[in-house]
Amino acid sequence: MTTRVPLSTNEILSPPPPPSSDNRDAYYAKIPILKRRASKSTKKDPTCVIVVGMAGSGKTTLMAQLQKSLNLRDAADDKEDGDNTTTTTTATSSTKSTNNRAGYAINLDPAAKYVPFTSSIDIRDTVDYIEVMRQHKLGPNGAILTCLNLFATKFDQVMAILERRSFPLEKNELNSVGEEEEEGQASEGLGDDSNDNSSTDNETQQQQQKSEDNDNDDNTAQAASNTNSSNDNSSNNTAPLDYILIDTPGQIEAFTWSASGTIVTSALATTFPTVLAFVIDTPRCAASVHTFMSNMLYACSMLYRAKLPMVIVLNKIDIVGCEFVKEWMEDYESFQEALDDASEMNNGYSDEMAGGGGSSGYYASLTRSLSLVLDEFYNHLHKVGVSAATGEGVEEFWTVVDQAAEEYEEGYLVDLKNRVEEQMAKERAMQRVGARKLVRDLQEDGQL
Numbered sequence: 001m002t003t004r005v006p007l008s009t010n011e012i013l014s015p016p017p018p019p020s021s022d023n024r025d026a027y028y029a030k031i032p033i034l035k036r037r038a039s040k041s042t043k044k045d046p047t048c049v050i051v052v053g054m055a056g057s058g059k060t061t062l063m064a065q066l067q068k069s070l071n072l073r074d075a076a077d078d079k080e081d082g083d084n085t086t087t088t089t090t091a092t093s094s095t096k097s098t099n100n101r102a103g104y105a106i107n108l109d110p111a112a113k114y115v116p117f118t119s120s121i122d123i124r125d126t127v128d129y130i131e132v133m134r135q136h137k138l139g140p141n142g143a144i145l146t147c148l149n150l151f152a153t154k155f156d157q158v159m160a161i162l163e164r165r166s167f168p169l170e171k172n173e174l175n176s177v178g179e180e181e182e183e184g185q186a187s188e189g190l191g192d193d194s195n196d197n198s199s200t201d202n203e204t205q206q207q208q209q210k211s212e213d214n215d216n217d218d219n220t221a222q223a224a225s226n227t228n229s230s231n232d233n234s235s236n237n238t239a240p241l242d243y244i245l246i247d248t249p250g251q252i253e254a255f256t257w258s259a260s261g262t263i264v265t266s267a268l269a270t271t272f273p274t275v276l277a278f279v280i281d282t283p284r285c286a287a288s289v290h291t292f293m294s295n296m297l298y299a300c301s302m303l304y305r306a307k308l309p310m311v312i313v314l315n316k317i318d319i320v321g322c323e324f325v326k327e328w329m330e331d332y333e334s335f336q337e338a339l340d341d342a343s344e345m346n347n348g349y350s351d352e353m354a355g356g357g358g359s360s361g362y363y364a365s366l367t368r369s370l371s372l373v374l375d376e377f378y379n380h381l382h383k384v385g386v387s388a389a390t391g392e393g394v395e396e397f398w399t400v401v402d403q404a405a406e407e408y409e410e411g412y413l414v415d416l417k418n419r420v421e422e423q424m425a426k427e428r429a430m431q432r433v434g435a436r437k438l439v440r441d442l443q444e445d446g447q448l
Contacts, residue, residue, distance in 0.1 A: 027420050032163065032271040034416065046104070046166050046241035047405045048272040050265065052302065053279030054295065055250040058315045061388035062279060063105065063247045064117040069394045070103040070243070101242045101398070104165060106158075108264070109249045110147035111140065119247075120165075121158055123151050144254045152260035159267055166241045166272070243401075244272060256302055265306055269412060275404040276302060276310045282385070283320045289335070289342050292325065293367050293374075300377050308412055309404035311397075312383040318392060322385035329378040335371050339364065382407075 028034040033045070049066075051059045107119040110129040115122070127150050133143035246268070248255045255261040268274050278299045285292035303310050312329075314322035328335040343364055384400045386393035 027424065031416065031420070033273075033413070034270075034420070037413075043167050044240055044242075045273055046244050047401060048244040048246065048268045048274040049277050049401060050246045050248065050268065050274065050308075051277045051279060052248050052252055052256060053277075053313075053315075054252055054281065054298070057279040057281045058388045059250070059279050060109070060112065060116065060247055062313065062315060062386065063245055065386075065388045065391050065394060066243075066245055066397070067103055067105055067117045069391065069398075070101050102240065103243045103245060104162070104241050106244065106246045108148065108151070108255070109144075109247055110151075111144055111249065115247075117247075121161065123147060126154070127151055141251055141254055144249050144251055145258055145260070148249070148254065148258060148260035148264075152263045155264055155267055159271055162244060163271065166244075168240065243398075244268075252298070256305065265308070269306070269308055270416065273405045273408040274308050274412075275401055275408065276306060276308050277313050277401070278302065278310055279313045279315050280325075282314045282316050282322050282325060285314075285325055286320045289328075289338050290363070290367060292328065293370055296329075296374055296377075297370065299381070300374060303377075303380075307415060309407040310381055311400050311404050312381050313397065314383065314385040315388055317385040318387040318390050326383055326385075329381070329383060332371065332375050336368065339367060339371075 028038045036043070036045070051063055053059050105117055105119045106121045107115050107117075108123050109115075110123045110127055110132075112124070127147040129143055129147055132138065132146050132150075133140070136143070136146060138146060246264075248261075255264075265274070278295075280292075280295050285295065299310060299312065314325055324338075328338060382400045382404050384393060384397050386397050
C-alpha cells in the first residue's frame with residue numbers, strides 16, 4: 001500500500017526563499033576577507049604584493065631593496081623616538097605606530113641559490129629543488145613547477161601563519177581565549193567526575209602540590225613571570241603587518257600559468273588586498289620597441305587571468321630613464337613615432353621586421369595593431385620607475401601600491417562578492433531542478 005506525501009505539487013515546486021543575511025554570512029565565513037568585512041573589523045589589512053616579471057628583470061634585487069626601505073624607515077623612526085624621549089612617551093609611541101611600515105617577505109623561488117633579502121617563509125626550507133630534479137628526472141623548469149606544486153599542497157599552513165602575524169591577538173582577546181580553554185578543561189573534568197572520582201582527586205592534589213611549589217619559589221616565579229610578560233609583550237604587541245612581499249620564480253610561466261600559481265594567488269587575494277607588481281627591464285625596452293610590446297602583452301594576459309590590480313614597475317632607471325616608456329603608454333602617437341624611427345634605423349633588414357621591409361612589414365603592422373588594442377589597457381595600469389640597485393623611486397612605489405590596493409577594494413572585492421551571489425543563485429536553481437525531479441518521481445510512483 002502506497003502512502004501519499006502530505007504535500008501538494010505547488011508546495012514542492014514553490015521557489016526557495018531569497019537568500020537571507022544568515023545564508024550570505026555563511027558563504028562569507030568561507031572567505032577570510034569577506035568575513036572580516038562582514039564583521040566590520042577595525043584591524044587594518046596588510047597589502048600583499050606579488051612580484052612577477054621576466055627572467056633577469058631584477059625581481060629578487062627589487063625585493064631586497066623594498067625590504068631594506070622598510071627596515072630603514074623603522075630604524076629612522078626608532079632614532080627619532082629615542083631623540084625625543086621626554087615626557088611625551090604616549091605621543092611618540094602613537095606617532096611611531098602610524099609612521100612605521102612592517103613588512104613580511106616570502107620566497108617562492110626554489111631554484112635560487114642566494115637570496116639577498118631575509119625571507120620569513122622560504123620554499124627552499126620545505127622542498128629541495130636539486131633532489132626533486134634528481135628523483136623525478138626532471139629538467140630545471142619541470143623541477144621548479146613540481147616544487148611549486150608540492151608547496152601549494154601545504155599553502156593553507158602558510159596562510160594560517162600570515163593571518164596570525166597580520167592580526168595579532170590583543171591582550172583582552174588572549175584572556176578570553178585562555179578563559180575558554182579553562183572552561184573547556186573544567187567541563188571535561190566535570191564530565192569525567194561521575195565516572196572516575198579518583199582522577200579529579202589526583203588533579204586536586206597536583207594543583208595543591210603546584211601551589212606549594214610556587215609558594216616556596218617566589219623569587220624564581222617572579223623572574224619567570226617577568227620574562228614571560230616581556231616575551232608576551234614583544235610578540236603580542238608586535239605591530240600589525242602593512243605589506244607582505246612575495247618573490248616568484250624567474251621563469252615567470254612556471255608561476256603564472258600553473259595550477260600552483262593560481263592556488264597561491266587566489267589564496268592570497270581572498271585573504272588580503274593583493275596587488276601584482278610586474279617588473280620590466282627598462283634598458284631592454286629602450287633597445288627595442290618590440291620588447292616593450294612583448295612585456296605589455298604578457299602583463300595584459302596576467303591581468304586578465306588574475307583580475308587583480310597591477311603596478312608596472314619600470315626597473316633599472318639608474319641605467320636608462322623610464323620617461324619614454326611612460327610616454328609610450330600615455331600617448332599612442334608617441335609610440336607610433338618610436339616604431340617609425342626603429343623601422344628607419346633598421347632599414348628593413350632586421351629580423352624583427354620579418355615579413356616585409358620597413359614600416360610596412362608584417363611584424364611592424366602587428367605591433368601597431370597591438371598598440372592600438374592595448375591603448376585602453378594602459379589606462380587601468382599604475383606605473384612607477386624604480387632602481388633596485390640604488391633604491392631610487394622606492395617611496396613612490398609604496399605610494400602607487402597603496403593606490404592599487406584601493407582599486408582592489410573597488411574592483412576585485414566587488415567581483416568576489418558578485419561571484420558569491422552567483423554561486424548562491426546556482427544553488428537555488430539546483431534546488432528547483434531537484435524539486436521538479438522529485439515531483440516527477442512521486443507522480444510516477446503514485447504517491448503524489
